Amino acid sequence: MTNNIERPLDLLNQSKGKEMIVQLKNDKQLVGVLLAFDIHINIVLDNAREIENGEIKKHLGLTFVRGDTIIYISPANIK
Amino acid sequence: MTNNIERPLDLLNQSKGKEMIVQLKNDKQLVGVLLAFDIHINIVLDNAREIENGEIKKHLGLTFVRGDTIIYISPANIK
Amino acid sequence: MTNNIERPLDLLNQSKGKEMIVQLKNDKQLVGVLLAFDIHINIVLDNAREIENGEIKKHLGLTFVRGDTIIYISPANIK
Amino acid sequence: MTNNIERPLDLLNQSKGKEMIVQLKNDKQLVGVLLAFDIHINIVLDNAREIENGEIKKHLGLTFVRGDTIIYISPANIK
Amino acid sequence: MTNNIERPLDLLNQSKGKEMIVQLKNDKQLVGVLLAFDIHINIVLDNAREIENGEIKKHLGLTFVRGDTIIYISPANIK
Amino acid sequence: MTNNIERPLDLLNQSKGKEMIVQLKNDKQLVGVLLAFDIHINIVLDNAREIENGEIKKHLGLTFVRGDTIIYISPANIK
């Protein structure tokens, strides 16, 4: 599972098309399917939902997230 | 719907002319029609309104938003 | 009204000589006539006034504002 | 009075030798004669005084101020 | 043990494959096996867990962490 | 006294060997003899002492201070 990750962005590349959890600096989380990212860690999530205290607060749809607001990105479904 | 998004800025490009929600770091939101953006994610919104706790607080008109204050940008009308 | 805005700075260019509201990150606002800006969104406002809770608190005169303190810039008079 | 300001730094250049108010991000103000500045908006104030709630709290003398702590710079004496 | 550390990134390189504690700016910690890093200190942790007040709060799995949220990275098992 | 200050760093250069007050963003101050600085305003203070509410809290000795934590640098003894 952890093969072929030479650089951090390799993981984001392998995560395209998968549902990911994005932890934001404002204590909220976004969940959605990772479609794209760039070197600033700006990302696009499809079917994004905003999560607060474990509950879905809002459906955001196809969403652009600015990289400097992100703490971590992890899989929604841990294998 | 999610076709042709290779990079995050592709989504912003496809969103020109559409009404978008812009979540700011100060917990407020702006809603307006996306007219322009640059690589810093500075954007221009037409007919912008400031939203706080789900209510329109102010009509701002044609507004320049500095990129480093933005958390995410999502469609006002989820398809 | 929204013609000819290819990039966000085009809006600032068109706004020169107009009275603008500048929302700052510290929750205050400045109002004044936009005279100049640069790519950092450093700006010059003429006849600037500091606004807090909708009231003029101070007359500042011809004022330099550092770009990284700005959230948005919108027209004082919405057409 | 507002002639010849093409770029924001033009205003700082014209303000050399004049007493200016420097609003800091920590809610305090410095007042002093602007002697020098650079593109980071690092500045030198002569005879600087620290102001809090409108009162002089400290005499600082010839002072270097780091640019990223500055919100705005305006004239101490509005013409 | 401390041989061959000429530059800070040398330590991260030697720590690949080891379980590390990552102290975040939001007072939380992540624990996991360091798989990759880059010059921004963006890192990938395998089998990451979020720790708060010394207790595991969440299992995150294979996780990308943005560098600018990190205070320090130390070994989970001190030799 | 204010001669020959073309750029802000000229003042720091003239202040080498003098006792200076360094106001930090965390509301504390350092006092010490300025030995060196660079363009990031990283500085070295000799015989540095940490001041809080006007009192010496700690003797720090020969100290490196990271530039981005500094608000201003002024002389300990105002002429």
Add this chain to the structure above:
Amino acid sequence: MTNNIERPLDLLNQSKGKEMIVQLKNDKQLVGVLLAFDIHINIVLDNAREIENGEIKKHLGLTFVRGDTIIYISPANIK
């Protein structure tokens, strides 16, 4: 003792192999032997310990510290 410090990084270079106190922006301190640093002031401390209110809270071992979290670095033993 203060000879040969032309630039701030010279002090860090002379401090290699010595026990140093690292003041962090989150009000905590790290103490440990400085092994390496780079121009971002990322550092490596050996035998690092986290200090809060003057007491050792945690033994961290061989630790990488990200530069942008550091306020100052001073000697643990003042000569």
